[in-house]
Amino acid sequence: MGLGLRLKVLLPLLFLSLLFLSYLYGYYMPRSMDNIEEEHRVLVERHVDSVADAIVPLLLAHQLETIYENLDALLKENTDWTGVELVDAGGRTIYPLSVLPLPGDLGQDVHIIERQINYLDMHLGKLSVKVDFAPKLLRTKRRHWELMTVLMIIIIGYIVATGLVLDRSARRPINLVAHASKRLAEGDFSAVLPKTGDDEVGTLVNSFRGMRDAIRNYQAELKVANSYNRSLIEASLDPLVTINAGGKITDVNAATEKVTGFVRKELIGTDFSDYYTEPDEAREGYRQVFRDGAVRDYALEIRHRDGHVTPVLYNASVFRNEGGEVIGVFATARDITELKHMEKELRILNEELEERVKERTDDLEKKSRELQESQKVLVNTVEDLNQKTLELETANNKLKELDQLKSMFIASMSHELRTPLNSIIGFSSITLEEWSGPLNDEQKRNLTAVLRSGRHLLSLINDVIDISKIEAGIHEVMVEYFDLHGLIAETLSMFNKEIEEKGLHLEVEALHMNMHTDRRRLLQCMVNLASNAVKFTETGKISVRTVFVKSSDVLSPDVVEIVVSDTGIGMKEEDLAKLFSAFTRIPSPLSMKVRGTGLGLYLVKKIATEILSGAVTVQSVFGQGSSFRLRIPVTLKQGGVDEKSAHR
Amino acid sequence: MKKVLIVEDNKDNLDLMSYSLKRAGYEIISAETGEEGVELAMREKPCFILMDINLPGIDGIEATRRIRNSEADGNVPIIAITSYAMRGDMEKILAAGCTGYFEKPIDPLKIVDQIHAVLRETKT
Numbered sequence: 178m179g180l181g182l183r184l185k186v187l188l189p190l191l192f193l194s195l196l197f198l199s200y201l202y203g204y205y206m207p208r209s210m211d212n213i214e215e216e217h218r219v220l221v222e223r224h225v226d227s228v229a230d231a232i233v234p235l236l237l238a239h240q241l242e243t244i245y246e247n248l249d250a251l252l253k254e255n256t257d258w259t260g261v262e263l264v265d266a267g268g269r270t271i272y273p274l275s276v277l278p279l280p281g282d283l284g285q286d287v288h289i290i291e292r293q294i295n296y297l298d299m300h301l302g303k304l305s306v307k308v309d310f311a312p313k314l315l316r317t318k319r320r321h322w323e324l325m326t327v328l329m330i331i332i333i334g335y336i337v338a339t340g341l342v343l344d345r346s347a348r349r350p351i352n353l354v355a356h357a358s359k360r361l362a363e364g365d366f367s368a369v370l371p372k373t374g375d376d377e378v379g380t381l382v383n384s385f386r387g388m389r390d391a392i393r394n395y396q397a398e399l400k401v402a403n404s405y406n407r408s409l410i411e412a413s414l415d416p417l418v419t420i421n422a423g424g425k426i427t428d429v430n431a432a433t434e435k436v437t438g439f440v441r442k443e444l445i446g447t448d449f450s451d452y453y454t455e456p457d458e459a460r461e462g463y464r465q466v467f468r469d470g471a472v473r474d475y476a477l478e479i480r481h482r483d484g485h486v487t488p489v490l491y492n493a494s495v496f497r498n499e500g501g502e503v504i505g506v507f508a509t510a511r512d513i514t515e516l517k518h519m520e521k522e523l524r525i526l527n528e529e530l531e532e533r534v535k536e537r538t539d540d541l542e543k544k545s546r547e548l549q550e551s552q553k554v555l556v557n558t559v560e561d562l563n564q565k566t567l568e569l570e571t572a573n574n575k576l577k578e579l580d581q582l583k584s585m586f587i588a589s590m591s592h593e594l595r596t597p598l599n600s601i602i603g604f605s606s607i608t609l610e611e612w613s614g615p616l617n618d619e620q621k622r623n624l625t626a627v628l629r630s631g632r633h634l635l636s637l638i639n640d641v642i643d644i645s646k647i648e649a650g651i652h653e654v655m656v657e658y659f660d661l662h663g664l665i666a667e668t669l670s671m672f673n674k675e676i677e678e679k680g681l682h683l684e685v686e687a688l689h690m691n692m693h694t695d696r697r698r699l700l701q702c703m704v705n706l707a708s709n710a711v712k713f714t715e716t717g718k719i720s721v722r723t724v725f726v727k728s729s730d731v732l733s734p735d736v737v738e739i740v741v742s743d744t745g746i747g748m749k750e751e752d753l754a755k756l757f758s759a760f761t762r763i764p765s766p767l768s769m770k771v772r773g774t775g776l777g778l779y780l781v782k783k784i785a786t787e788i789l790s791g792a793v794t795v796q797s798v799f800g801q802g803s804s805f806r807l808r809i810p811v812t813l814k815q816g817g818v819d820e821k822s823a824h825r
Numbered sequence: 826m827k828k829v830l831i832v833e834d835n836k837d838n839l840d841l842m843s844y845s846l847k848r849a850g851y852e853i854i855s856a857e858t859g860e861e862g863v864e865l866a867m868r869e870k871p872c873f874i875l876m877d878i879n880l881p882g883i884d885g886i887e888a889t890r891r892i893r894n895s896e897a898d899g900n901v902p903i904i905a906i907t908s909y910a911m912r913g914d915m916e917k918i919l920a921a922g923c924t925g926y927f928e929k930p931i932d933p934l935k936i937v938d939q940i941h942a943v944l945r946e947t948k949t
Contacts, residue, residue, distance in 0.1 A: 592908070599930040600837035607844060607933050635930070 182348055187336055194332040198325065206321050213317050214310060221308050222290055224255075229292040229304050232263070236294065236301045241271065248272050259287065260307040266300045286311040350378050354385050366393050416479070416489070416510040419496070420449045420463050427505060436489075436512070438482030454478040454486055466493045466506045479510070488513050584649030587641060594638050602631040640776035643701075644759070647783045654695050654788060656813055661690040661737060665721055668703040672711045679711070682718035688725060690737060694813035698784045702793075703739070705777045706805050710743040717744025717802070725811075734810040736791070742804040748797040756795060757782040781807075789813060826852040830871035832862035832888065833906070834880055838931060842875060845933040846940075859883035863891045866901065873902040873944065878918065886914075886921045893922035904943050906931070 228251065235244045248261050263272040287309045294301040350371035357368035370386055373379035410417055416433035418426055429444050437444065437452050449463060450456035455477065462475050471494035479487045493508035605628040607613065609621065616624065646652040665687040669676075676683055692699075710719045724738040748756065760775040778793075785793040791809030829851045833839040843853045854869055856862035859880045866874055874892070878885035889903050905918050905926035918926060925943035927936075 595930065596835060597837070600841060603837075603841040603931060603933045607841075610934065612844070612848060 183340055183343060186343055187340055190336055198329065201325060210314060210317065214314060217310060217313055218288065225290050225292055225304065225306050229294050232294055232304065233296050233301065237296060245272060257309045257312055258306060259309050262305040263302060265302040271302065286314060346376065347378050350382055354382055361389055418449065418508050420506045420508065422467065422505065424449050424460060424463060436479050436481065436487050452479055454480050462491060463493065463506050466495060467503065470495055488517055581649050584645040585651065587645040595635065598631055598635050598638065602628060602635060605631060637776065640780050643780055644776060644783060647787055652788065655697060656694055656815060657696050658691060658693050659696045661692050661723060662687040664696060664700055665703065668700060668707050669721065671704060672707055675711050676719065679715065681714060684718055684720035686722040688723045690725060692811055694789055694809065698788050702781045702784050702807060705781045706741040706807065709777065710741055710745065714743040714745030719743045734812060736808055736810050739807045740804060742802065744802040747799045747801050747803055749799045753795060753797060785809060826850065828852045828854060828869060828871040830862065830865055830869065830874040831855045832859065832874065832880065832885065833877040841931055841933050842936060845936045849937045859885065859888035862888050866892045867895055871901065873904060875906055876903050876923065877906045879908065886917055889921045889923055902944060902947060904940060
């Protein structure tokens, strides 16, 4: 192979060189020699011609001496002239003087050149010159041989050099690669590869190296994948087996070895059906897989080498090659020995259970009958209870109606009471004004008492009416727009006279604020609070302040706080708790003197919470004064209240 | 002397109102039922009428409506005397044709001023 490449490259070269040399030797050199000979002859002939011409006058003048001298000189000058002969017309030799016969053997290259010497039509003589061409030709020949030799050397040198270079840069690397690929085919990746340049061979070697690395990596990956696959198969606790179309085992895992008692080598290539108690069923099993593609829970019994039997359930399916062609069956067996045991135990247990259930069922039937009877009793009891509940509900409703009736009764009773009171108060005041004539002091005192008692009774009745209506849910709500400041001014105007008489100081800080709520009810509250403040304060001051509190969230409304404070007698802490209850009168030095219904604050609380959707609170220091804080929404939401007024 | 018609079934209230109005220089004619009130209003042509709403027979609202619908001068001011309990019926009372109203209890010292206030209000 190696020689082949060398020969292939060098033989044409050698052939061409030989062709060239043959041409030089066989054609070019002889022709060149002939040419040179011819040229030389022409040159010599011209020379001889010129000599003949020069002799003519000398012969005519018979100057023989000069002729001798000239010819001697000629011979001397031209070493290749081996002889000169001059004869006269009579054939007598004029030169050379010593008649020396011309050497007989003239040699191959000795030429005789003869010239007739004539002057006009007169023949004077004949000149013969012997010239030897050999020295001249020999020189030329030698030069040719020199050229040939040099060319030969160059060609041989080139061939040798080419051979060497080829050997170094191509043949050897290629041989190494060839060797390496042979080794690679045998699975050896370590064969030495030549150092590479950037020529074609280098590229070849590099791509071979790349290919070899890729194959090595791929093989390593394949090995890993293979061992992974194998380890998966081996990891399975279930016996796995693959079968070919002929029913021969092609592969097994360790679990199969264990359950059969044969090692892998022994199993592979043998009949699958050999290892079962029912070989026909085993055969039918894998045939079914080939036919249907898969089977599930196919029951077989594996017989161990030592004879013991393992019941298993097979799941199996066909597997295919890359072309999709079925090449075998992959089967996994599940050992169901435990399951069989459990099944057996279960069956026994089941039988026992059935027996016991039967016993218990009779028992239960008896109990059930008893239960049904007691259930009947229970149903009767429940019915009784329902009846009682119904009665209770009726009673409760009656009670509610009665409560409402009571309040309505009080309301209408109070109305009836008010009309005559109106007369008492009206006529007392007319008389006291002395419209019907002058009164004495005693009459005035008495009548004043009548009037005061009448007014007290009226306010008591008014309060009772209001409270009853609120409690009966028949009160009316009249929401209107009004100015808060105006309402407070109206409240205080009712007490101007009294405040002035007592010499109290009044402080008012009221916002001009548009309210939308029940003005009359708010006024009622304010009158009550102001009235109390004036009643229970002897010295100092009374103050009314309003504060707007913006709501912090959308659900709760903006509210206004009205605070009525006084520097009056104040209350003890234990009394504060019952302050807002009905008919509460706090014992105090002043309470003997001051009249009240005991319903005022109770009504304020009722109105504030149940009509105005607000609240009222109190702070007090005994002996120093009280402060009532009424807190109500600026805008009354009417939804809840309308429900109440709908009771009317 | 200016004539005033008071329609009121309660004798004491009637006396109380008459007392104050007479003192202010009015001549009083009175009726105890609605029907009687309507009849007197047509016949006597008072300069204004005080009309109690709670009356036996036809009530003050019906009486007012009849006076307003009569052929006689229907423009006479009619002032309704209402009780505190009737606040919800206020619209009905005004719709029937009452000029104005004041609430019980009747304060004889203030009633004339109250009446004048209502009359002044309707004139302007």
